[in-house]
Amino acid sequence: MPDHFIETNIIIGYTVDWDQQAPVVKQYLDSITRIDIHTSPRVLTEAEDVVNDRRRLTKQAARLIFQDFDTGRRQPPIQQIVDFVWRELSHYRDSVVSHVVQHIRDHEQYYIGLTQVDTRTVLERTTDDIDDDFDAVISIITSIRNHNCDGLNCSVFANIKQDYSTLSVFGTVDSILSGKSNDRDILLDSYHLTQEESLNPLYFVTMDGDFLDNESRLESCLGSVDIEHPTTV
Structure with a gap:
């Protein structure tokens, strides 16, 4: 083959x-x-750029949810948060926003929590958690570059x-x-x-x-x- x-x-x-x-x-x-x-190496660099771009936009979505999503302190269903993010980020390509939305669906507790508080400490903690998620992705790409990725035997x-x-x-x-x-x-x-x-x-x-x-x-x-x-x- x-x-x-x-x-x-x-x-x-x-x-x-x-x-x-x-x-x-x-x-x-x-x-x-x-x-x-x-x-x-050019592929891996582009992949890192994509991941870091999505990191930036996901943290932007978290800040928008914290600042502008009005629930009256009721706990909203995740779909309401997703719809809000689609509206707020509608000037980006759908394929870009879909990455953010999928992260929201996979980590509902981050984003629902942001609608229930008004202290920036929680926002900062959430953006730190988002950074940890994206850092984990970057570390896998780095391991591919360094030829020590356990799950993907790929020569560069x-x-x-x-x-x-x-x-x-x-x-x-x-x-x-x-x-x-x-x-x-x-x-x-x-x-x-x-x-x-x-x-x-x-x-x-x-x-x-x-x-x-x-x-x-x-x-x-x-x-x-x-x-x-x-x-x-």
């Missing part, structure tokens, strides 16, 4: 319990125990290029992905891996629509990279 290269949303699905894609990622990883898995391809513009395929990939530079460079990390280690094909495993919607065009350009959803490998 071909080796696999996992990109950012697979890493997120593995490390973040409240990610909606976590069950799909778990099923995928459970099914490929004898296949070599690769990723790149260190010999990436910071600038792929000299590659003959660069312009085509850049055009197909509409100038999304990080997506482009992560895909080219996998392509560069195939060239360095003579892997053909290499499955680039993703749930990102930017890759999957352009699967045929990207595969025609790259040749050695086969773009796959985790449910199809």
Whole structure:
């Protein structure tokens, strides 16, 4: 079987319990125990950036609940809190807010508690708890980077290029992905891996629509990279 290269949303699905894609990622990883898995430092850095962005937004949601959610001191059902957060964060993408909402559902006691008090000590304690949750995720990503993650045997391809513009395929990939530079460079990390280690094909495993919607065009350009959803490998 071909080796696999996992990109950012697979890493997120593995490390973040409240990610909606976590069950799909778990099923995928459970099914490929004898296949070599690769990723790149660029993927791990992007995953850390995503986690820290969600951390910031989750703490913002906690502050909004504490400051602006009016219950009249009745204990509200969690759905009322979720609806409030969707309204307050409606200017963010749904996929971003859904991470926050899932964290709220998984940790109801944090957020219901914020509606019952008016002391900032409780808010500070809750944001500390949120930080602990996200720190735990970051520590897993760090363990993958350091090659000592007990649950995921994944090699990190260190010999990436910071600038792929000299590659003959660069312009085509850049055009197909509409100038999304990080997506482009992560895909080219996998392509560069195939060239360095003579892997053909290499499955680039993703749930990102930017890759999957352009699967045929990207595969025609790259040749050695086969773009796959985790449910199809």
